[in-house]
Amino acid sequence: METSTRREFLQQTGVGLAVATLGGSWEGTQAATDAVGGLPPHRPLEVPGVHAYPAEHSLHAGETLQLHVSASVPYDLAICRLGPRFDDPAGEEVLAEFLAQSPAPHPIHPGSYIYVHKSLSEAVHSLSVELWIRPWYISGTQAILSQYNHPDQCSLALMVNAKGQIVFYLGDGGKYHADGEHISPAKSLHVPQPKGPLNIRWQHLVAVWDGQVKRIYVDGRKVAEWRWEGKVNWSAVPLRWGAAGEAGKASHFLDADLAMPTIYSRSLTEEEIRQRFADKGLTVPKDASLLGCWPLQEEKGEHVADISAHQRHGRIINQGTWMIGGPSFDANVPRFGDYDPAKDTKRGHGLRLASDDLYDCRWPVRHTWKIPEDAKPGLYVARFRFEYGKTERYQYVTFIVKRSKNRPPAPLLVLAATNTWRAYSSTPFAIPPAPRKQVWGTGGITNGPTNPPAFSFYRAHAAGQGTLQLGLRMPWPVASPYVLYGGPTEYSHLARAERPLHVWLEQNGYPYDIISDYDLHKQPDLLRSYRAVIIVGHNEYWSIPMYEGLRQYLQGGGQVINLSG
Incomplete structure (x- = not known):
């Protein structure tokens, strides 16, 4: 799909502000898909490769991460905290590993x-x-x-x-x-x-x-x-x-x-x-x-x-x-x-x-990991390493670890622009290219081989309908810490764009907490516990409760450092 500017896309679609698989078998999952996730019997669609999403995109230290996975090929999985250096895969702190995992493919069921x-x-x-x-x-x-x-x-x-x-x-x-x-x-x-x-x-x-x-x-x-x-x-x-x-x-x-x-x-x-x-x-x-x-x-x-x-x-x-x-x-x-x-x-x-409507993959949980009580707040990833098309590839599933409920708040709170990460998540079932750094434009990258749903707020549905909503229980590879938005300049505007702040705060000894946009939406008054709130990256999608929470925080004497653009 040709990419377009944000303005061109909004004008064209009316969006408001706001197959062969390599390894694995789909046969064994067919009976289970006939009424999967409470759906009446529904035509399945295979999604070759390795794809995953967390049940919750942000969790407190001490809680349990649940990963929903579909894999048509074997893989190794590592749970990592992103390291103290920017763009450094070798510095990813491995906290748990699930090695030599066998294929376990699950289809999706698009169509409303x-x-x-x-x-x-x-x-x-x-x-x-x-x-x-x-x-x-x-x-x-x-x-x-x-x-x-x-x-x-x-x-x-x-x-x-x-x-x-x-x-x-x-x-x-x-x-x-x-x-x-x-x-x-x-x-x-x-x-x-x-x-x-x-x-x-x-x-x-x-x-x-x-x-x-x-x-x-x-x-x-x-x-x-x-x-x-x-x-x-x-x-x-x-x-x-x-x-x-x-x-x-x-x-x-x-x-x-x-x-x-x-x-x-x-x-x-x-x-x-x-x-x-x-x-x-x-x-x-x-x-x-x-x-x-x-x-x-x-x-x-x-x-x-x-x-x-x-x-x-x-x-x-x-x-x-x-x-x-x-x-x-x-x-x-x-x-x-x-x-x-x-x-x-x-x-x-x-x-x-829409024939490609899909907002919940309804895959079962395959992996769980108890987050240590003393885990540092920050961006974490479930890092999948697998081979597809005789090429080694990585799939990063980003999630946020918040401070333990048993620990006092840090002076600073960082707001992760997770709404924006989701808004740009075109081609969620794409096969990731071999290089970890990959340009992921508004239209995404080459779609998966079975042409699964690829829409986002910047890419219309397959039949031309403008996208007005997105689901959370879907893969979001665009939130990888190595995804680029511009090639030669290595410019980023999603999760990778927020990483330099996290690295700088840690290198300079500033303790901080971190939350997702959805956390603020659910609990707008949580800002009151912090001396200052830092907004970073490309944070453009706000709900009314988020806005009101920030407005009241400022009126109450709170301080905001807005580094978002």
Whole structure:
């Protein structure tokens, strides 16, 4: 991916301020992945190499580090405190070793969708599916709605492909039958093309079956119809918005925004469809034939309520993205004005889905290490050494050790800019290059061989969606103490940029404590225990509690040394 400046990226994406593996086997982990981490069965994706993340990114001395690891190759692991000299791997203080570790690969499960456990079961002789959809770049054929597990349990599927064709399948709940599938003409639905501009827009989509004829309507206009007098029986599989089943696992994930998805047990008339199109998704339908309607009014969390009498409530898998507004929302509001979304009667509600959404790898803990009670505060790493592609490589997993809860505070507190490290963490599943010093730009480096999720606040999702959130239980190799941002100048702006301060303080005999941004977010008043707070590196991502904690600390007579830029 080409890198871009921060300003260019924000302008392009709308981000707000703010395979073959070498060694190891994936076969033994397959059964465990079918419902891993509480997920319903979900298509797995292998991530070759060695990847890891800590359960907590900062811990007190005396607490236990837990490392979640996926490794397709053998490795040696050393737990180290970074040494008293800058850029000196030989000076890393080894505190524990786990040598000759065998491969233990674990897949990831990207892709967001709405899972509805209480699937359709009522006898139907006609049917309508209505929703608003705003597609991003579509690859292959992606599911909009399904009660469908190909090839053996196929009842209903509504899909879209890269050509803008709508696929409408109805069946008897048994094996897939080609005569139950009909495909509309190309460009029935506007779908951005990868080589063209990302011109997304909301469209009203209705699929109708009256018992004899199937019809597709887009923005109130009929775009396709076919005669089909088959029988619809419901297979005992989940109802899914944004995914369909393939061999028992959720797959065919959708890259699109959804609003007001609704299912009726009757065929809507053309006049009703035109009225619903004109309504722009603002009015919840009041109809006795509702089989399910999800207004998406929650705007947070994983629960999605069905307002029909059937209570087919949904659960969002892999989060999705809330607070994007609906089809009637006018985004042209002053950037720093007094706009209040709660008072905007035409904002509407939408949910953004992405085929690469992933915020928690859900890997098991493989290694634990009890941090000594007398461990010095500072930056520590889990250093993995392994061979991939016949080349020795290192993977650094950075974490923070805070002072023991049983020790008094030091005079100085250093704030590590961990929010920023996470913000720039593009290509978290990349295979690290052989040199320890590596340039990791805003777009990351070459992605992993299976093309896993690579998004960050400076790299969009694979289908073009701007990144508005990031997960903590993910690898962050960009936080390595040897990662560069500029090549010839050896300039850094993440963890490595903060190391010179730590080295200088230690060399000059200044005791200090250190915390992460998240520690300050959770406990804003902890600053009161220190005579001075040092902000260093590229600390640009602050929550309101962090800001308020620092403001109150200053108002109370605290001192801040701001070395951040």
